[in-house]
Amino acid sequence: MSEMTASAVTGGQRTRELVAAGIGRRYRAEKRFRAFGLIAIVSALAFMALLFANIIGKGYGAFVQTEIRLPISYEVAVVDPDGTRDPEAMLRANYGKLYRDGIQSLFPEVDSRQERRVLNSLISSGATFEIRDAVMANPSLIGKSGEVWVPASDDVDMLVKGKIDRHLPETARRVTDREIAWIDALEAQGRLETRFNWRFFTQGDSREPELAGIWGAVVGSFLTMAVTLALSFPLGVATAVYLEEFAPKNRWTDIIEVNINNLAAIPSIVFGLLGLAVFLQFFGLPRSAPLVGGLVLTLMTLPTIIIAARVSLKSVPPSIREAALGLGASKMQMVTNDVLPLAMPGILTGTIIGMGRALGETAPLLMIGMVAFIVDIPGGFREPATVLPVQIYIWADSAERAFVERTSAAIMVLLFFLIAMNATAVFLRSKFERRW
Amino acid sequence: MKRTLAVAALATIAFAGAAEARDQIRIVGSSTVFPFASKVVEQFGKTTSFKTPVIESTGSGGGLKLFCAGVGVDHPDITNSSRAIKSSEVETCAKNGVNKITEITIGYDGIVVADSKKGPEFAVSRKDLYLALAKSVPDPKGGDKLIPNPYKTWKDVNASLPANDIEVLGPPPTSGTRDAFVELVMDVGCEQFAFIKAMAKADPKAYKAACQAIREDGAYIEAGENDTLIVNKLVENPKALGIFGYSFLDQNADKIKGATIDGVKPTFENIASSKYPVSRPLFFYVKGEHVGVIPGIKEYVAEFTSEAAIGEDGYLPQIGLIPLPADKAKVVKEAGKTLPHNVK
Numbered sequence: 001m002s003e004m005t006a007s008a009v010t011g012g013q014r015t016r017e018l019v020a021a022g023i024g025r026r027y028r029a030e031k032r033f034r035a036f037g038l039i040a041i042v043s044a045l046a047f048m049a050l051l052f053a054n055i056i057g058k059g060y061g062a063f064v065q066t067e068i069r070l071p072i073s074y075e076v077a078v079v080d081p082d083g084t085r086d087p088e089a090m091l092r093a094n095y096g097k098l099y100r101d102g103i104q105s106l107f108p109e110v111d112s113r114q115e116r117r118v119l120n121s122l123i124s125s126g127a128t129f130e131i132r133d134a135v136m137a138n139p140s141l142i143g144k145s146g147e148v149w150v151p152a153s154d155d156v157d158m159l160v161k162g163k164i165d166r167h168l169p170e171t172a173r174r175v176t177d178r179e180i181a182w183i184d185a186l187e188a189q190g191r192l193e194t195r196f197n198w199r200f201f202t203q204g205d206s207r208e209p210e211l212a213g214i215w216g217a218v219v220g221s222f223l224t225m226a227v228t229l230a231l232s233f234p235l236g237v238a239t240a241v242y243l244e245e246f247a248p249k250n251r252w253t254d255i256i257e258v259n260i261n262n263l264a265a266i267p268s269i270v271f272g273l274l275g276l277a278v279f280l281q282f283f284g285l286p287r288s289a290p291l292v293g294g295l296v297l298t299l300m301t302l303p304t305i306i307i308a309a310r311v312s313l314k315s316v317p318p319s320i321r322e323a324a325l326g327l328g329a330s331k332m333q334m335v336t337n338d339v340l341p342l343a344m345p346g347i348l349t350g351t352i353i354g355m356g357r358a359l360g361e362t363a364p365l366l367m368i369g370m371v372a373f374i375v376d377i378p379g380g381f382r383e384p385a386t387v388l389p390v391q392i393y394i395w396a397d398s399a400e401r402a403f404v405e406r407t408s409a410a411i412m413v414l415l416f417f418l419i420a421m422n423a424t425a426v427f428l429r430s431k432f433e434r435r436w
Numbered sequence: 437m438k439r440t441l442a443v444a445a446l447a448t449i450a451f452a453g454a455a456e457a458r459d460q461i462r463i464v465g466s467s468t469v470f471p472f473a474s475k476v477v478e479q480f481g482k483t484t485s486f487k488t489p490v491i492e493s494t495g496s497g498g499g500l501k502l503f504c505a506g507v508g509v510d511h512p513d514i515t516n517s518s519r520a521i522k523s524s525e526v527e528t529c530a531k532n533g534v535n536k537i538t539e540i541t542i543g544y545d546g547i548v549v550a551d552s553k554k555g556p557e558f559a560v561s562r563k564d565l566y567l568a569l570a571k572s573v574p575d576p577k578g579g580d581k582l583i584p585n586p587y588k589t590w591k592d593v594n595a596s597l598p599a600n601d602i603e604v605l606g607p608p609p610t611s612g613t614r615d616a617f618v619e620l621v622m623d624v625g626c627e628q629f630a631f632i633k634a635m636a637k638a639d640p641k642a643y644k645a646a647c648q649a650i651r652e653d654g655a656y657i658e659a660g661e662n663d664t665l666i667v668n669k670l671v672e673n674p675k676a677l678g679i680f681g682y683s684f685l686d687q688n689a690d691k692i693k694g695a696t697i698d699g700v701k702p703t704f705e706n707i708a709s710s711k712y713p714v715s716r717p718l719f720f721y722v723k724g725e726h727v728g729v730i731p732g733i734k735e736y737v738a739e740f741t742s743e744a745a746i747g748e749d750g751y752l753p754q755i756g757l758i759p760l761p762a763d764k765a766k767v768v769k770e771a772g773k774t775l776p777h778n779v780k
Contacts, residue, residue, distance in 0.1 A: 171689075172690045288492070399683045399688075400687055
């Protein structure tokens with residue numbers, strides 16, 4: 001008896017000794033583990049900060065645009081030579097002459113044809129259309145004169161923003177000494193300013209960086225997302241409810257489940273090829289249309305939504321179902337009145353995350369013709385349109401220096417939408433989530 | 437069951453009604469012509485009452501494939517191309533009912549080999565470029581035999597070149613620029629070796645492998661289709677060279693400089709006068725069957741071939757298109773008015 005106690009005592013002592021010997025090592029291991037975790041998070045944050053700093057640093061310049069104030073006289077002889085005020089004839093008038101006369105009146109000493117052309121090139125060719133639209137909107141301007149702010153060309157803009165270095169030798173930059181002298185003279189007269197770039201937020205794409213805007217792509221993205229949401233949300237939720245609440249558990253539902261999980265992992269370009277074969281070639285839907293883009297992205301988002309919806313349906317406790325059934329509710333009443341409302345926050349979160357992914361996709365849209373240069377703002381689901389990530393890609397591929405900042409600015413707009421969507425998901429979850 | 441069938445039928449009707457008339461020109465094709473065509477499209481949309489045409493950048497080959505797929509509103513009206521249409525493509529076109537094709541040359545594009553302003557001056561011959569970039573080259577020790585490319589630095593290739601490692605960023609094989617580079621530089625360079633030239637007749641396959649295969653040991657880096665990216669990489673690495681279209685050199689003259697090839701600098705004047713050896717014509721093709729059916733095609737072609745667009749002082753040369761010489765320009769302008777079916 002006493003021997004046993006003694007051995008138990010020594011055994012306990014041995015354990016304690018072993019623990020004491022190992023404890024330092026275990027603490028160190030835990031410290032290391034924590035340190036690795038911290039390093040991982042800090043480096044991830046550092047990279048994100050670097051990314052944001054890079055994008056914002058490059059892109060903020062695109063929110064302002066250099067403009068030049070010109071004296072414009074809306075001469076009757078130019079705008080409406082026949083005096084008929086016929087809109088069709090006025091549309092074709094030579095409005096370019098108005099701004100060229102305007103800038104030349106500021107530098108009357110420039111008289112050779114060659115030099116005048118260089119002087120004219122300080123102004124964006126878009127000035128022609130802006131003056132035209134102003135006259136068309138307000139024909140009472142004809143015969144009068146006034147001061148008008150028009151956009152400067154992209155080279156002037158880049159010089160003013162310091163993206164073209166004026167201290168380089170003349171041959172090494174796109175702006176000559178003569179042009180710099182004119183720009184400085186305009187600035188000294190208060191006729192050259194960087195002003196808020198409203199064109200960036202209201203215009204469609206353009207080959208002229210100073211006229212290119214994001215609005216066409218925003219509208220295109222919106223139309224595409226509307227189609228995707230309208231189709232994938234009801235379909236996805238219905239599928240999930242059926243599989244989770246009604247379907248028998250057998251080989252067939254297992255196969256369906258495995259397939260849905262596989263679909264979620266398929267590269268998105270494959271959905272584009274499918275869309276090309278089915279929607280364009282078989283159903284004959286128009287190319288480049290948000291309708292088709294939305295259909296293709298629906299195929300891509302559906303699995304994500306189904307999986308998220310099933311998970312949140314599963315997390316509703318069985319007691320709720322049993323209580324509803326026990327009170328005499330039919331199975332459908334139980335689902336629509338009790339289970340679905342409780343699962344909704346989770347379903348919405350999954351949907352928004354799926355939509356966020358769809359918003360950033362370009363690969364499936366390549367096949368159905370949405371990677372295109374489209375100037376007009378799309379007016380409907382069947383009109384040609386492009387989307388934000390495609391716009392970023394097209395600008396990133398353009399030679400003009402000024403497109404660099406526009407690319408970054410467009411990325412900022414896309415990120416803004418993504419962050420807004422994710423914030424909505426977080427908000428919905430925290431507001432409606434129930435805990436049991 | 438009945439209801440399901442009814443829904444399916446409704447859906448089919450809704451989709452089938454889709455192939456309707458189109459009042460907007462659709463253009464596909466080369467990514468090299470894309471910046472020029474999109475400028476014309478924009479101008480056309482703003483100055484006429486027609487809708488602005490839609491352009492997709494699909495690459496020359498992809499564009500011709502879509503173009504030749506058939507006649508009707510589902511198929512594009514115009515395709516841009518950085519190479520001439522091949523006879524096999526004309527056959528495909530004919531098989532699908534596309535017989536009235538107009539070819540219009542819009543100008544030239546120079547392909548430049550460039551490096552950072554901070555890098556050394558490069559004056560190379562096409563033979564040097566071939567030796568530096570080919571997968572297998574004639575044995576430098578002599579003899580008519582090909583060996584895997586042994587050259588590590590430019591100095592190894594030609595003693596007058598700098599002793600930098602060979603490091604060239606260029607387009608991938610899917611690119612039209614790569615096709616043109618192979619044809620205009622590699623082929624010419626390798627034909628300077630008599631025994632390879634002799635192979636062209638005797639064994640065309642081996643000849644093709646000798647001349648057109650580009651080394652894969654890391655000296656040539658496929659940098660994707662994005663030329664802006666190549667320019668940025670050159671600025672960061674002054675020892676590297678890049679291959680891309682002239683307009684990117686023109687736009688970034690403060691950061692990079694073009695290498696002299698066979699004694700000629702890649703300037704606007706030299707490319708326009710065809711002194712610079714590495715340049716190619718750019719085209720677009722119009723589907724005759726669609727002219728008069730889709731509104732605005734004639735007017736669009738007229739805008740593209742106008743003096744204001746492709747003339748020497750036009751808006752396209754301002755963004756890097758090399759204009760046609762006067763005699764050719766005259767022919768093109770005439771073709772732009774009459775749209776002759778000149779592809780047989």
